[in-house]
Amino acid sequence: MNDISLDVPADLLLPESGTGPGIVLFQEIFGVTDYIRSRAQDLADLGYVVLVPHLYGRLGDPVVEEGGDGLPRAMALLEELDWQQAVEDGVAAVAALREHPSVEGGVGVLGFCFGGGMAFNVAAVARPAPDALVSYYGSALPNLLGLAPDVTTPSLHHFGDSDAYLPLATVRDIERAVTEGHDDVTVRVHPGGDHAFDNPSPMFHHAEASATAWEETTRWLESHLPVEAPATRR
Known part of the structure; x- marks a missing residue:
């Protein structure tokens, strides 16, 4: 079901109840892959109304396979992306989800890798601000x-302690910046995790x-x- 109007394609997933709080889910660098769709379904199964904007939609909405030469191709694609336009598309997605009749309660943002940085940027500029922010190893942070x-949004940040892209010293710099002056910020560093450790592709995945994470x-979102x-709903 997709009845939200945006300037980029978007997927809307409803929970079994048909209503709930909203989450805008931002993709990895590879696009809206089966992995991102599966995480969107996981969130819907938890009771959230999930909106997945296709931030590569202005580039033809490509999806890049993770293996082989996928990463160089995805990096080249990211170079083509107009970051500020993508932020505007993300802000519009948050606003549209707030107005959707299936949303009861707040609206949060959640993103993986490229999407983790995008969620952070959207949280900084969207007004009203999202009610929750979850960032997995935000590569742009x-x-x-x-x-x-x-x-000012309460936030949860996940990183791996073996991240070759975001070394631990960089993670600590991020932690200092995002926690300074903010009371409700949680930073988790996971042993053995490299970049994109949540992605199920064998080249990235760290099961534990x-x-x-x-x-x-899920506990933090609860x-x-x-x-x-x-x-208990009205």
């Missing part, structure tokens, strides 16, 4: 830390880090963007 004072994410039991 080192270049976005000047926005940290503007991110992925499972632990997702369990923490606290910060709670799904009410159907009987």
